Amino acid sequence: MTPSSTVLHPTLAYHLANTLGWSRLRPLQTASLGPVEDGSDALLVAPTAGGKTEAVVFPLLSAMEKEEWNGLSVIYVCPLKALLNNLLPRLRSYAGWLGRRVEIWHGDVPGSRRQAILRDPPDILLTTPESLESMLISRSVDHRRLLGDLHAVVVDEAHAFAKDDRGWHLLSVLERLTHLAGRPLQRIGLSATVGNPEDVLTWLQGSNAGIRPARVITPDETIEAASADVELDYVGSLPNAARVIAWFQSEKRLVFCDSRRMVEELGELLRGHGVTTFLSHASLSADERRRAEEAFAEAQDCVIVSTSTLELGIDVGDLDRVIQMNAPWSVASFLQRLGRTGRRTGTRRTCLVLALTHDDLLTCAGLLLLWGTGFVEPAQPPPSPRHIIAQQLLALTMQEGRVDDTGWPDWWNGYPLFERREAQPILDHLVGDGFLEKDGPWLHIGPKAEERFGRRHFMELVAVFTAPPEFTVLHGSKEIGRTDPTLLTSSVAGPRLLLLAGRTWQVDWIDWRRRRCFVDPLEGTGGEARWASTGSFGLSFALTRAMRDVVLGATPPVRLTHRAIDVLAKVRAENASTVHSVGTVVTRVDDDLIWWTWAGYRANATLKATLGSLVDPVHRVNDFNIRLRNDLTWPDWHRARRDLRSRDPLPPDIDDRALNGLKFSAALPRALAVDTLSMRLADYAGAREALTEPSHLTTAT
Template identity: 30%
Template sequence: MSLPPSNSDSAGFGLLDPAIQRWIWREGWTSLRDAQERAIPALLNADRDVIIAASTAAGKTEAAFLPILTNLLKHDDPAGSVIYVSPLKALINDQWGRLETLCQELDIPVIAWHGDISASRKQRFLKSPRGVLLITPESLEAMFVNRGTGLAGIFANLRYLVVDELHAFIGSERGKQLQSLLHRVELVVERTVPRVGLSATLGDMALASSFLRPGKEQGVEIIESKTSGQVLKVQVRGYVEALSQQETANSEEAQQDDDSGVEQAIAAHLYQVLRGSNNLVFPNSRGKVEWYADQLRRLCERDGVPNEFWPHHGNLSKDVREETERALKAGDRPATAVCTTTLELGIDIGSIRTVGQIGSPPSVASLRQRLGRSGRRQGESAIFRSYCKERSLSDDSSLSDRLRQGLVQSVAMIRLLMAKWFEPPKVQGCHYSTLVQQILSIIAQRGGATAGELWRSLVATGPFSTVAQPDFLMLLRAMGEHDLVVQESSGLLLPGESGERFINHYDFYSAFISDEEFRLICDGKALGSLPVFRPLTVEQRIIFAGRRWQVTDVDANAKVVVVRPSPGGAPPVFDGIGARVHDHVRQEMRQLLSEETPCPFVDTTGQLLLGEARRCFSDLGLASRGLVDAGAETAVFTWHGDWTNDALAILLERQGLKCERAGLVLEVDGSVGRVQEALRLIAEAPVPPLPELLSDVQNMICEKWDWVLPPDLLAASYASTYLDVESARKVAARLGQESQ
């Protein structure tokens, strides 16, 4: 068999094992893609760390594994192994199917290892640890805890550590756990193992390199695909909710079943434009997923056609989710998934024509990930349809609604996406919660460890390098007080009674809390639930389900927020304690509002709404000032993200001023003069110690092991993840000197 002419200029192809070359020919490939061509020489000799960043469906898996498998074939005495770490069991199952076809011909085993895999299949790998091991961080953690003494033998011939969907880990507790596990693998085998990161969404490559190989990021080779970007077709549709519908939307019944005219109109348009093709639709809550999936199914029934619309979210059973995935992937009939973030990552669901977004997306990075699903066939465009619901304006409409916050934020995010910007992960977190878990895990793995050994493994040479020694010792003492660890007279730390109980429970292996949300309760009746990462204090005003509420109690352990109705004008249309918005998004919103030219991808209604927002922006003089007199309140516009705004709200409340976070706007009780005086004091006075600053915040226990942390470490952990105090003080200094 001769090489096809289209491969004759490929330097990488000739470096691959002949068996892999034959597989490529049989698959009908006419050429290697850019990322694949460049990854082959980089990975072939297992002598460096590599990041492969390319768009969805650009062949990243093959880019990594064609040279990796060639290495295993060329150096098979002894037979080598690869650990591939994925964030999702479903993605592991998907990758197993893709690799198994190739690896069967090469006599290289591919082993999927997670909670749904039988013990007998896992045992086969343990007896003969060769080939490709596909595993989640949690299952790798379980191997350390349960097979600690045998890991040196199991990993003896490990050649590569591959991390898929790298962006999904950076900056999170799970990501810190993964960094620790990768480091601990190298401690076990007593050598450096090349690390390979795969991702479709990486904005800051230096940040990604630092995550993959902390402290030695300069040695990471970056392969960013040079393939040309796909054509993107966008439409933003604006909808105006009539006053009568607003009253309906605010009723208790509507919280359970929103049948308003606007929702119906959005569903009708989705039905019209999506039928007959495969698509993804992202509402911003599980409840909305169910409502839209049900409404679209009813429209199919009305027209006497087979259902094409399926729900997909984390609360559904595995069988229901897989039914949706199969419908999308089968390709023999049209299927649209109405889903949450569960379908953002790289599970193969076939070709998607359109991505629909109802409301503003959580982030630009999330929007980019979602759009990577669309237009994957040669010559196809990616299609994005955004649906923005705004209220009719009245005399008591909030400034957020007058500025059409939801629409403006959606358009700003799309413009940033087109400019190829998306949010870098927040990596300043202390991650004390995961440090607690890793301390217990190492003690279990080794049958005990001294404080010095733990310090060297996790901090001095490990991923927790920012932790100071006094804080580390404070954490160990707190763990002792909670009976998680006990110390023998020799200094050896062993699991305490509580520690044993936690370690022996299957839930120990995850570093994060699964799908936990706060329940909002008023007069004993549940209003709903959602993740709450914004600081909550008693008497604070919040916005939820289209109404204003005042917090009367927060039970962080039970994840309950008790509220009572709060007087005030109509609240903004968005839920004020949801997704966090980056500085750059708010600054792009300001830029959009200051312009006069129409936005080419916004429909007629949306253009009218944008025009209203721009007139309001101009009338308030927001191009040159950030403090606006709103009667008994002062509206504060920082044009910064929620990390800054939340910190500034806490600092203002310490000055005795009640502050409501309304997205773009901080609504502060008091005159402009009083607020400006408080801002000057914030800028000039030293910041109090974090435990004092956050003494009124009731929901600082956010991560799995935060309950163990002493007050100083808990406050530091919360602030490092959710607040930017220094930025808030700089904003206060600027606004405090603003002329009125």
């Protein structure tokens, strides 16, 4: 080992050289040794397979020995149970060199194993945020005994947490762990490339920010566009895509799709071509996914088709090629997926992007253009997580049995989210609406919380998102996965057929009360796959503007097939009247007046609210344009835009139905729930930029 490894515990250094056969540490691992072992908060940033796990675990194990930590000292948090399962054997091996223990705790771990952990806590515990919350609200867990020896928390895939409400939930739980431990906890995040690593680290620190030393640690090695082999092709349909994917014989291929339905349909098509195919998505049973991932890791000349479930660092072995169906939502996501290849020495990261429609080709080209510039989206936590404040107040009360009406902010250690002026109106609403009850100076869980969030140990309180109801699909006693209930209620001629796990099943009978559907396998095809959409805020301002640049002639720095070149020329011609090299375009076509902003969904939703009566009131927000009143004159349009430039854009309007997707919104005053969603939908910067650009009028025939 190199001299830089000498700060490691001697036993670790010995095993790295003799058990693993390492001659040196990777740059990230070398750079992280001192800061992590010295107790600094840190964000370790590297591409997939960049050695982040070892970069944090080795110095923590050294600190554990040097400082003689005992009991449960380190909690390692992942967003997915599959990631935890994948990490467990490796971390057990590393810790075992020092006589230390690693255990795992999540929803699939048997109760007997959990009881053994409570009796004799390990040194390192692998878990999810929801399982941490479950421990805290469980009356069978002695929180102070289990968690009183904590020193450090590792947050794997920190960028994924930072982008949604699970991150706010995790930070809130970490503050409660800090309170129980009675000491500031070292916080270390592991992240793929993000556009704002310093901001992500400050966010992750929570109440540590500005108090404890903190460092972003990133290696010198980077993935540049020039170092990857990326090709863009236009295939026009899913059957054509299957033929292209099947053509890469003798290769191990990982195919990413943007929906569970596409995963199922493509999987069935590939098997029809005789390709050994495995599937992975969130509505397949855990056993089904695990079998597929293990079989794929051991096989060659095969394909695994997946949603984003395999985007994170689950090890599926060496890959020859990643194939991306259409474009992912972000450059950051594309980098994650691209990083699944090129792990073998002397190989390049290789990705084939297949576009199904003209619109898809334009989106793919725009995303690859952004990627080629080195752009990576900042990881931005959703603003105003007031519903998480409500959830945490309820969960803390459940955890402690009763909470002091004046002392509850202490549990979050001065973290601004739970300062009294921010959280008190939410607490007052919880008391006034019966979610909490007040008895003298004490707060207790109220009847409305039990009625609204469930009686079974209040387990609804541990999950931040509201999931649409699904039916469990079983063949005998074996769970295959879950499906949308509309597939079981829609009118069909003949037998009802489902497509799940890449094959067709015939429905035998349905247990409506228990939401179970029993099926039998059927040879052949014809099954249907369907799941409710989780919804999204559409394309970003940056991506939509990159697509506009492509229409104007920019070409991404990747190889384009002849088909892609030909269709891209047609796409440019189709959209030529909607773009201008300087500013935006307003087109008058027949009786429609359309403002082509190319600003993305959130900016256009903000613009629609800001323009008010200038917009056709029934216009549905989209990524590219806004339909104006058709009696609007050109001088009136210019005057209105000039006036609006001097004002702040208005927040988007919120449909009451949208509140249903904001879990715990029922525990908020309605005005706060609406304001929370409105702030999350808004893109004020994009709206301002579109308003300030020159506007050009064209008349189409």
